[in-house]
Amino acid sequence: MDDRFLQQLKKGVLExxxxxxVCNGSTYGYELLxxxxxxxxxxxxxxxxxxxxxxxRLEDDGMICSSWSQGEGRSAPKKMYTATEKGQQERLxxxxxxxxxxxxxxxxxxxxxNE
Amino acid sequence: MxxxxxxxxxxxxxxxxRRLHLPRDVKKRxxxxxxxxxxxxxxxxxxxxxxxxxxxxxxxxxxxxxxxxKAYAYIRSPWRWVCLALSALSGLVLCGKCGNALIMLxxxxxxxxxxxxxxxxxxxxxxxxxxxxxxxxxxxxxPAIILIMSLIGWYCLGHLRGKK
Numbered sequence: 001m002d003d004r005f006l007q008q009l010k011k012g013v014l015e016x017x018x019x020x021x022v023c024n025g026s027t028y029g030y031e032l033l034x035x036x037x038x039x040x041x042x043x044x045x046x047x048x049x050x051x052x053x054x055x056x057r058l059e060d061d062g063m064i065c066s067s068w069s070q071g072e073g074r075s076a077p078k079k080m081y082t083a084t085e086k087g088q089q090e091r092l093x094x095x096x097x098x099x100x101x102x103x104x105x106x107x108x109x110x111x112x113x114n115e
Numbered sequence: 116m117x118x119x120x121x122x123x124x125x126x127x128x129x130x131x132x133r134r135l136h137l138p139r140d141v142k143k144r145x146x147x148x149x150x151x152x153x154x155x156x157x158x159x160x161x162x163x164x165x166x167x168x169x170x171x172x173x174x175x176x177x178x179x180x181x182x183x184x185k186a187y188a189y190i191r192s193p194w195r196w197v198c199l200a201l202s203a204l205s206g207l208v209l210c211g212k213c214g215n216a217l218i219m220l221x222x223x224x225x226x227x228x229x230x231x232x233x234x235x236x237x238x239x240x241x242x243x244x245x246x247x248x249x250x251x252x253x254x255x256x257x258p259a260i261i262l263i264m265s266l267i268g269w270y271c272l273g274h275l276r277g278k279k
Contacts, residue, residue: 029148030155048152048170049183052145056187078151 010044016094017044018054022064023083023091029055032081055081063087120163124153127173134177138276141187145180186277195272202265209258216255 021027021035029051036044058064064087068077083091128150135142156166170176181188 028155029152030159047179047183048149049176049179052148052180053183053186055148056144076150076154078154079147 013098014044014046014050015054015058016091016098018051019058019063019083019087019091019094022058022081023088026069026080026082028069028078028080058087063090124163127167128153130173131176131180134173134181135184136181137184137188138274141184145184149176149180188277189273190275190277192272192275195269198265198268198272202262202269205258205261205265209255209262212254212258 017036017040018032021032021039027035029048032051033046033048036046055064055066059066059081062084064081064083066079066081069080070077128146131149132142132146135145137145153166153170156169157163161169171179
C-alpha cells in the first residue's frame with residue numbers, strides 16, 4: 001500500500017525533476033539517471049526504460065531537444081538532451097504550480113496529533 | 116579480442132531491438148537512446164560484463180522497454196479478426212475456383228488432344244475453350260480482390276497508432 005502511494009507520488013513529479021535536470025545543463029540519459037539518484041539520495045533510482053517516455057514526451061512538446069555529441073576518445077557519439085526556451089519557461093511555471101500544490105497539501109497536515 | 120567484444124555488443128543490441136514491439140520510428144528512437152546508455156557506461160569506466168549485468172538480458176531489457184513504451188506501441192483493433200475471417204473465406208473460395216478451373220483445363224486439354232487426332236471438329240472445342248476462360252476470370256477476380264483487401268485490412272487494423 002505504502003509502495004503504491006510512493007510510486008504514484010514519484011510518477012507525478014518525475015517529469016518535473018527530469019525537466020529541471022535538463023534545464024541545469026545539457027545531459028544524456030545515463031547522466032540524468034545518475035544525477036537524479038544522487039540528488040534524491042537514492043529515492044529516484046530509475047531504469048533506462050522509465051526515462052525514455054518522459055524524455056520523448058518533453059521532446060515532442062518542444063521543451064527539450066536532442067542532438068548527437070561526439071564522445072571522448074574512441075567512444076561512439078551519444079544522444080544529448082538540451083532544454084529549449086519553452087522548456088525553461090515551462091519549468092518555472094511548473095515549479096510555481098508545485099509550490100501552490102505542496103502548500104495546499106501541507107495545509108491538510110494534522111499538526112495537533114503529531115506534536 | 117576487441118572485435119569479439121564489439122560483435123557480442125552488436126548481437127546484444129540486435130536481440131533487444133528484435134524483441135521490441137514498437138513502430139519502426141519509435142524503435143529507432145529507443146535504440147538510439149539505449150545505445151547511448153551503453154556508451155555512457157563504457158565512458159564511465161564500466162566493463163562490458165558489468166554493463167550486461169546492470170542492464171539485464173536482451174529479453175529483460177525488451178520486456179521493460181515494451182512495458183514502459185506502451186503508450187507508443189501499435190493498437191490492435193479487434194475488428195482485424197473480421198478481416199482475417201473474410202480473407203480465410205475468400206481464400207477458400209479462391210482455392211475451390213482454382214481447383215475447378217484446373218479440372219476444366221485438364222478436360223479441355225484432353226479433348227483438344229483427341230480433337231487433334233481426329234481433326235476437323237475444331238469449332239465447338241474453340242467455343243468451349245473461350246467460354247471456360249471467361250468463367251474462370253469471372254469466378255476468380257472477386258474472391259482475389261476480397262482476399263487482398265481483407266489482408267490489407269488485417270495488417271492495418273493491427274498497426275494503428277494511438278495518442279501518446
